[in-house]
Amino acid sequence: MLALHGISKRFHDVTAVSDLTLQISEGEQIALLGPSGCGKTTTLRMIAGFERPTAGRIELATRDITGLPPERRECGMVFQNYALFPHLTVDENISFGLQMRHVPSSERRTRVRAILERIGLKGLDRRYPRQLSGGQQQRAALARALIMNPKVLLLDEPLANLDAKLREEMRFYIRSLQREFRTTSIYVTHDQAEALVLADRIVVMIGGVLQQVGEPHEIYERPTTIEVADFIGLSNLVPAEVAGVAQGLADYRTAVGTLSGLARDGLGVGSQAWLSIRPEHFRIVREGVAESLGSKPNHLHGTVTDTAFLGNLMDYRIEVGSGLRLRAQGSPGDAAAIGERVKLTFAPQDAWPLPKTPNGHD
């Protein structure tokens, strides 16, 4: 459907995007995820036709569109600041594209009415954008793009300007629209929660380079590089050396003893690695509480150095010896206090190794 073949973009001496290759199939929901300045917006603007790639080719429905001006690409775009035309009413904004395509006015009216109803802006069609709330502006911008039945819908951080509660609501709203319209869409965001909720596949970009493409759980549970692991969610990274491999699991020698985790291709005995453990995967038991952790592996003992109450969670910093401090999260009931001794345990399936690259994190 949409294919990016080795596209790059350089601005003077800055490379914003380098050699990006990506295939997107019909009806797929893609999230382009990365920290700010990672080239994700530039990539989107190249697909929309606002920027010309320095190298590479873009194909839409088997047609090479690399040199096509934006008005001939049939890509719908939703901007971070909505970019609603301030001097036109909601109705005029939404029918603008149909007018540009010379759709007769009677058809225009029916289509605008239908989408206004669908998007929940019925009765607001005579208003100007400045007379709408943030969420309503957002809907109007979505309607303006969707009414054109674009081949691809491009969304550039569309929720970034909304407050937290509305953002959460709109996230699910956009997902319901995606399911209904089944428009192939590319959603640019730096918010991993948004990407996890909205995408069939997530494309992680860091420093203009594609890091990993995969389904949300794959990206979250099996990041390929330390950069991805670092960016997505919270992770404890424990320096480790592979001591033995057996049946999909491996023993890792670390500063706090031998830990059992998942094995990974390319990491043989003696390899240096980072062992990544998510804070929510720890089980925390206060020392002295008569609870058996059984004979499972991966027992750690530590002292709580800091706690934070997050409402549904308790967030701990736990010193486990050899200067290693872990972040762990547990239920707020029966919470451990600062200075208290605790036992920590985690399943080997929740410890995922990341290769140590010479120029990676120290």
Next chain:
Amino acid sequence: MATTKVASTESRTSQGIRVPSPTSLLILPTLVVVGFFLILPYLNMLYISLMTANNQGAFERKLTFENYAHNLTDPFIWKVIGLTVQLGLLTVLISLLISYPAAYHLSRQPPRRRGLLMMLIITPLLIGVVIRTYGWMIILSDTGLINQALRALHLPAAGLMYNSTGVLIGLIHIYVPYMVLALLGPLQAIDPDLESAARSLGASRWNAFWRITWPLSLPGVLSGSILVFVLAISAYIIPQLLGGFVTITMPILVVQQVTDLLNWPEGSALTVIFFVVAVVILAAYARLMAFFMRGLS
């Protein structure tokens, strides 16, 4: 509700006497200057225009409408008013055509380069109008650079000075920077994403400009036009030097009456007449633009 509104601009003493808030005093110096140096002189002029001309002194304190009556019926006066207004409108139109692309370009530049280009546009304002107009005389006169070049090419000479063409060239040259400045602010305030959005909705580059950017820039067009029109119709030095008293505009006529003929009532009446004409034109223009800008606010 009403009391809270009042409280925001002025405070009340316990007796309920209104006292202006301290911030409203900030406008006082301006009020004094405008009152003493603009409104009072205008009222004085209105007064003089109703007095009788007198060759012994400036005027005789005797009420008359004669100054208005004979000027309003004089076709020559209306010809001068027509020419002055025509020069003003042409100056606005041509300087708008020249300034708009420049201002648009500037508004799309990174701040540093924009500052540099802005300086280039403002620099001519640092040189006096007289000097710049003399510069044009060197270029435009019958023995000037252009006509010398034409002669060398065996082409007929062009009359570029001591006529309306010369005055118009001078006016445009002087007032283009003002037009650029007036346009730049509103153009800069337009989010470039708006044009991108229009393009992604199928608008060509031209359509995106014409349907989106142009209407949004109208406030700048309005303020720039008014500024340049007012400056152009009240210009004195440029029409005097480049028009050589052949092309006569209202300011030249007024100065002639007041300083050369010492006929204050006549000059005052002409000024008041022209003031009314200018206000009517500006009001009509503002109404027209308000119609086009009805979606903006």
